[in-house]
Amino acid sequence: xxxxxxxxxxxxxxxxxxxxxxxxxxxxxxxxxxxxxxxxxxxxxxxxxxxxxxxxxxxxxxxxxxxxxxxxxxxxxxxxxxxxxxxxxxxxxxxxxxxxxxxxxxxxxxxxxxxxxxxxxxxxxxxxxxxxxxxxxxxxxxxxxxxxxxxxxxxxxxxxxxxxxxxxxxxxxxxxxxxxxxxxxxxxxxxxxxxxxxxxxxxxxxxxxxxxxxxxxxxxxxxxxxxxxxxxxxxxxxxxxxxxxxxxxxxxxxxxxxxxxxxxxxxxxxxxxxxxxxxxxxxxx
Amino acid sequence: xxxxxxxxxxxxxxxxxxxxxxxxxxxxxxxxxxxxxxxxxxxxxxxxxxxxxxxxxxxxxxxxxxxxxxxxxxxxxxxxxxxxxxxxxxxxxxxxxxxxxxxxxxxxxxxxxxxxxxxxxxxxxxxxxxxxxxxxxxxxxxxxxxxxxxxxxxxxxxxxxxxxxxxxxxxxxxxxxxxxxxxxxxxxxxxxxxxxxxxxxxxxxxxxxxxxxxxxxxxxxxxxxxxxxxxxxxxxxxxxxxxxxxxxxxxxxxxxxxxxxxxxxxxxxxxxxxxxxxxxxxxxxxxxxxxxxxxxxxxxxxx
Amino acid sequence: xxxxxxxxxxxxxxxxxxxxxxxxxxxxxxxxxxxxxxxxxxxxxxxxxxxxxxxxxxxxxxxxxxxxxxxxxxxxxxxxxxxxxxxxxxxxx
Numbered sequence: 001x002x003x004x005x006x007x008x009x010x011x012x013x014x015x016x017x018x019x020x021x022x023x024x025x026x027x028x029x030x031x032x033x034x035x036x037x038x039x040x041x042x043x044x045x046x047x048x049x050x051x052x053x054x055x056x057x058x059x060x061x062x063x064x065x066x067x068x069x070x071x072x073x074x075x076x077x078x079x080x081x082x083x084x085x086x087x088x089x090x091x092x093x094x095x096x097x098x099x100x101x102x103x104x105x106x107x108x109x110x111x112x113x114x115x116x117x118x119x120x121x122x123x124x125x126x127x128x129x130x131x132x133x134x135x136x137x138x139x140x141x142x143x144x145x146x147x148x149x150x151x152x153x154x155x156x157x158x159x160x161x162x163x164x165x166x167x168x169x170x171x172x173x174x175x176x177x178x179x180x181x182x183x184x185x186x187x188x189x190x191x192x193x194x195x196x197x198x199x200x201x202x203x204x205x206x207x208x209x210x211x212x213x214x215x216x217x218x219x220x221x222x223x224x225x226x227x228x229x230x231x232x233x234x235x236x237x238x239x240x241x242x243x244x245x246x247x248x249x250x251x252x253x254x255x256x257x258x259x260x261x262x263x264x265x266x267x268x269x270x271x272x273x274x275x276x277x278x279x280x281x282x283x284x285x
Numbered sequence: 286x287x288x289x290x291x292x293x294x295x296x297x298x299x300x301x302x303x304x305x306x307x308x309x310x311x312x313x314x315x316x317x318x319x320x321x322x323x324x325x326x327x328x329x330x331x332x333x334x335x336x337x338x339x340x341x342x343x344x345x346x347x348x349x350x351x352x353x354x355x356x357x358x359x360x361x362x363x364x365x366x367x368x369x370x371x372x373x374x375x376x377x378x379x380x381x382x383x384x385x386x387x388x389x390x391x392x393x394x395x396x397x398x399x400x401x402x403x404x405x406x407x408x409x410x411x412x413x414x415x416x417x418x419x420x421x422x423x424x425x426x427x428x429x430x431x432x433x434x435x436x437x438x439x440x441x442x443x444x445x446x447x448x449x450x451x452x453x454x455x456x457x458x459x460x461x462x463x464x465x466x467x468x469x470x471x472x473x474x475x476x477x478x479x480x481x482x483x484x485x486x487x488x489x490x491x492x493x494x495x496x497x498x499x500x501x502x503x504x505x506x507x508x509x510x511x512x513x514x515x516x517x518x519x520x521x522x523x524x525x526x527x528x529x530x531x532x533x534x535x536x537x538x539x540x541x542x543x544x545x546x547x548x549x550x551x552x553x554x555x556x557x558x559x560x561x562x563x564x565x566x567x568x569x570x571x572x573x574x575x576x577x578x579x580x581x582x583x584x585x586x587x588x
Numbered sequence: 589x590x591x592x593x594x595x596x597x598x599x600x601x602x603x604x605x606x607x608x609x610x611x612x613x614x615x616x617x618x619x620x621x622x623x624x625x626x627x628x629x630x631x632x633x634x635x636x637x638x639x640x641x642x643x644x645x646x647x648x649x650x651x652x653x654x655x656x657x658x659x660x661x662x663x664x665x666x667x668x669x670x671x672x673x674x675x676x677x678x679x680x681x
Contacts, residue, residue, distance in 0.1 A: 061397075061406070061407060063396070063407045066352060066406050067351055068351065071351075078393070233537055238596075241593065244595075246534045247534070248593070252416075253416070255530070256413065259564045285405050346622065374673070374675070379665075380661075417645045419623075436617075494664075509616070512614040513612075514612050514614060515613075528654055573660070573664040577668065
């Protein structure tokens with residue numbers, strides 16, 4: 001197999017940025033083996049995979065973080081803007097370089113399991129590192145959404161980040177003072193929340209993440225809530241009460257989220273809202 | 286510019302793009318911003334000051350309730366069905382044709398410009414219903430205040446005097462902008478409709494849909510106008526969230542398993558589920574009042 | 589804390605008033621009241637008003653109205669097509 005012409009990786013990244021990505025990196029497909037379970041590695045999805053191209057972007061704007069209405073971030077999701085970039089990149093790789101490319105669908109293989117962990121891909125492509133709250137944070141741009149393309153093309157892999165964005169200096173200081181950080185304080189696992197953790201030698205070590213509870217917050221109105229109300233309705237013997245359930249605010253809103261994807265992407269950002277490393281480095285007015 | 290290439294926004298504002306009262310090569314900030322929106326696919330762009338919303342909008346639903354420090358609301362109007370779609374005798378085509386929602390793309394382009402180049406906060410205004418039929422902010426009212434159209438007899442749809450029916454999206458920003466003024470001349474009633482009302486006491490939209498609409502015209506102006514939104518919902522979103530809920534309630538209340546089965550697999554319930562899966566199927570499903578509306582009709586006359 | 593469920597008796601008592609005060613039946617230039625404003629007027633809490641409004645919006649018309657909507661659109665489109673496209677063969681029965 002002929003290798004890529006010199007400068008191909010740089011060209012690919014340039015196209016990705018022009019196409020709307022904020023960042024673009026490449027991970028070696030083999031690097032996933034040590035971290036991803038079987039059936040969820042690049043080679044399981046595309047036999048012969050050699051690289052995984054990862055793009056990040058479509059992050060909430062500064063105004064989105066500043067908005068006081070919860071409906072802004074909950075209903076005006078923008079993640080699909082980066083999905084379009086990933087899809088176009090896959091087409092570009094095939095047409096320009098002549099190698100197989102597979103755009104990783106952002107949905108789930110079954111239940112809550114993705115085909116390929118986009119967060120892991122972002123880390124291995126050197127685009128960010130896992131935070132105490134969970135999301136992968138980029139050092140310059142903070143919280144963003146990811147899309148990935150698996151390919152047989154041997155692009156040059158980037159190195160994993162060595163200086164993580166989390167914990168931010170302010171969080172280290174807070175930990176030294178109060179034994180907590182903004183994200184842990186906002187959503188404490190010990191008090192009905194999703195997160196617990198600790199810092200050691202200035203590094204984040206997550207010790208507890210309640211994914212099921214987080215799901216009720218990130219996807220308050222979606223498939224899970226729909227299923228819950230349906231079950232309750234079927235078990236409700238009183239017909240009037242059934243109407244209250246099926247026509248009620250919660251079920252109606254859940255149906256909206258099922259229909260219009262921008263309203264179901266993510267419905268809780270509180271750990272990221274308080275995170276000093278999540279919002280990028282730009283001053284706004 | 287090649288496909289997939291992001292436009293260099295600064296290149297858009299080269300000396301040949303003159304405008305407004307400014308002589309020579311300089312565009313005003315408002316013109317720059319509108320140019321971004323129009324380049325991104327909006328048909329029209331207008332600006333309203335946040336103060337203008339205070340008169341008629343209850344607290345909690347105003348732009349300043351949504352973004353602290355908000356100064357301006359920029360509204361983009363985008364096209365709906367194509368001229369060809371209006372001519373299709375099968376109403377089901379328009380029910381599921383969906384739109385490219387270009388006005389939302391324009392809003393994002395303008396938000397990116399405001400934050401990226403002008404360093405002020407900008408957010409897409411939340412416009413999808415969050416409690417029943419109620420959105421956090423009215424795009425219709427924003428369009429009125431931004432001078433993009435006026436309310437009509439037809440479901441109080443905002444009609445742009447040039448293009449007629451457009452779809453609206455908006456952004457809220459902390460950037461102070463010179464606002465446009467609401468239109469002083471209403472688009473509705475069209476002179477032809479006013480003449481028709483004088484002659485036979487009705488207008489094309491009122492005549493085609495008396496179930497949802499009611500109204501009177503006097504001296505060429507709307508005197509009264511009523512709109513039954515809930516009945517309209519059964520027409521404008523025949524297959525969607527509402528029909529799914531209605532169908533599901535009937536299904537769970539049906540004791541006979543055979544009847545229940547026919548209801549679950551019925552055309553009506555199947556189409557309802559389909560419109561949940563493909564959101565474009567459920568955006569707008571009735572156009573009869575707009576089909577007969579003469580405002581903007583010249584753009585539907587093609588070969 | 590269980591999922592918020594509206595008491596059907598409360599619903600039946602207030603649904604017509606809530607529908608009248610909100611944006612369900614519109615008069616031009618007379619905006620409907622917000623849930624908070626309706627709650628103040630009726631002496632209820634806002635959450636209850638929101639729930640009543642959501643159920644009432646959906647409950648306002650029976651499923652028969654949806655069937656009428658389907659027939660209305662079919663006929664209206666064909667009638668317009670017959671006239672505007674000069675296709676009398678399209679005129680509905």
